[in-house]
Amino acid sequence: MTQPIRQFLLAGSLIALTVGFQPATTPWKSKFLTVNPQGTILYHPDEKGNTIPDFSRVGYYQGDRPIPNVPVVMTVSPADTSSQAIIQNAINEVAKRTPDKNGFRGAILLKKGTYKIPGTIYITTSGIVLRGEGDGEHGTRLIATGNTQRSLIEVMGDGWLEEIPGTRAIITDAYVPTGATSFHVESTAKFKVGDKIVLLRPGTDAWIKDLKMDVIAARSGTKQWQPGEYELYYERVITKIKDNTIFIENPVMMALEKKYGGGSIFKYDFEWRISNVGIEHLRCESTYASDTAEDHGWTAIQINKIENGWVRNVTSRYFGFGCVHLEALAKNITVTNSRCLDAKSKITGGRRYSFNNDGQQNLIMNCYSTEGRHDYVTGARVCGPNVFYNCTAKNTHADIGPHHRWASGTLYDNIVTDGEINVQDRGNWGSGHGWAGVTQILWNCTAKRAAVQSPWANGKNYCIGLKGGKYAGRLTGRPDGEWEGQNKQGLQPGSLFLAQLKARKAMKK
Incomplete structure (x- = not known):
């Protein structure tokens, strides 16, 4: 066992021993969801119908199969x-x-x-x-x-994700909220249950303008966002078809708004x-x-x-x-x-x-890092759901979180760092990163401090049960994210990912 790991485990044992002598904390629950006695979860929508999405279908075979011991x-x-x-x-x-x-x-x-x-x-x-x-x-x-x-x-x-010609169908809803698992299309004739599809969310000029990503303060190398560079391809599977309604196994990770081009679906091949x-x-x-x-x-x-x-x-x-x-x-x-x-x-x-x-x-869980910069991180135009669960970073040199250019649908659950966790407008850092992400959920994390902002349009970010400080981030004046229970012990469920996984298993019974 290496010295850093040994020190980490010893520190964990000391923390556990100390916790045993602390007075009991009063459990509290998030306003965004309710865990029912049988383990299922009721999500509480906002005024537009958006909810925190279900992140349970990630990892190897979406968590439905254990990792095998292959002979x-x-x-x-x-x-x-x-x-x-x-x-x-x-x-x-x-x-x-x-x-x-x-x-x-x-x-x-x-x-x-x-x-x-x-x-x-x-x-x-x-x-x-x-x-x-x-x-x-x-x-x-x-x-x-x-x-x-x-x-x-x-x-x-090898190869690429290829659209199967003649299978594209336009989503007809004016607004499909974050967290939704169904929507209407112009025709379901070309689809059947079990089809692998892409849920395509276009990047449009109107969307970029409302995000103010066409006016990033320029410095050498800064690129303003361009519509053709922000098409997002979410891979999904059809679970049910009823009339002109398509149901999918993994939820929508950012709202599909008609004013921003709405969305479409198509079947694909990846030979x-x-x-x-x-x-x-x-x-x-x-x-x-x-x-x-x-x-x-x-x-x-x-x-x-x-x-x-x-x-x-x-x-x-x-x-x-x-x-x-x-x-x-x-x-x-x-x-x-x-x-x-x-x-x-x-x-x-x-x-x-x-x-x-x-x-x-993808699921990254039970991991540990030292001397990193961005230890648990996503890049540009990353399509969720994705989960980082129960991970630790020590001696950090930068921050954890979405790094640049609109990652959508990431859960940071029980992440512990001696540095920062940030979800923000990164402005002209890099080549003009701008808004780093949307539908980014910090749940029961621990950090020195965090900046969690929501973009000017098209979604929210959440910071629930953070143990650590709050600061304004790199650029002030941005909309605040949804903050709840900062430095308040006893958040229930302690892990959103595990609660959602348990709820999905309960629904199958």
Whole structure:
């Protein structure tokens, strides 16, 4: 066990012991929802019908299947010098196997020891699990050697999300509220239950103007928002059709307003997206020349063009960017019980994003980071739902939250940091980030301080049960978010994500 983790666990034990001697707190409930005695949840809409959405359908198979323990079909031991070829050859051999009835080709077991990797290990085929014998210092250690920036492990499918021609249907409602799971379309003739669809929300000139993202205070490199760059593609599944009403399994994450172009749906294909890939029980490290060196391993695990996969019990150390980067076409990925430690890079933009999610329907839970900048973070035009649950950041150098350009539908649930959590208008930071997000929910989090603002139009952000200070953020004069119960102990439910998951299971009974 590493010293930082040992200190963290000891601190947690001390906190738990101290809490045991504190007087009991009076439980309180949010005004935005009610948890019924049987575990179901009643959401309280605002004047337009918007509610806090259900975030329970995220992660590996939307949380409906446990992460499996896939049988080992090949075992690898470290070489004296580079181990890259033997690991890659093992992956290539397992890729030739026929998947079993559950879609798995098998697990590759990397025995304890040190594996020097001068390049990148690639997984491009479904059904492969890369498993070590532990993420501790004496477990399975993959070392990114050499002086090039790169990912140590890359999990990547191929192709793109393609609209099936002739299947687009316009949503006819004047207003579809946040949290809704149904809407009307001009015709349902081309659709059936079980169809995978895209819920397309266009970016329009009127929307950008009302957000004031066409008048960002300019500096060198600032880009004003452009309508064609803000089309949002939410992947959904049809669960029911009644007359001209479509029902979907995951809710609307931002209101669809006719005055801002409304929305539409279409069926899609993604032929070469892979699935059922796991990385587990191993340790990734990078060599480095100094604390600010940047010519070394950059990301431990990079994932894209895959659905239904996982990373669990992985520790990364000394990388310049982060432990796990879920890119825009990564969907239904669970990252759990993993750590990002002791980043080595300059402390400035584009570095130290410990757990970065740009995809959708992903779950990052029970993770820990040190010396990061943006430890639990989303990027530009990220489509929810996405969840960060029960994660901790220590010795932070920037803030947690949506980083730039309109992430929609993220739950930050029981996040603990000694730094800031911010949801705000970032103005001309970067190349003109502007409004970082909408339908961003902070639930029972702990931070030094937080700025939670709501955009000028088209949605709200929420800060419920924060333990920490409140400040105005980078730019004052922005609308305040929905704040409730700041520094008030005893919020019930203690976790919104777990309560929503329990409620969904209860509804099935």
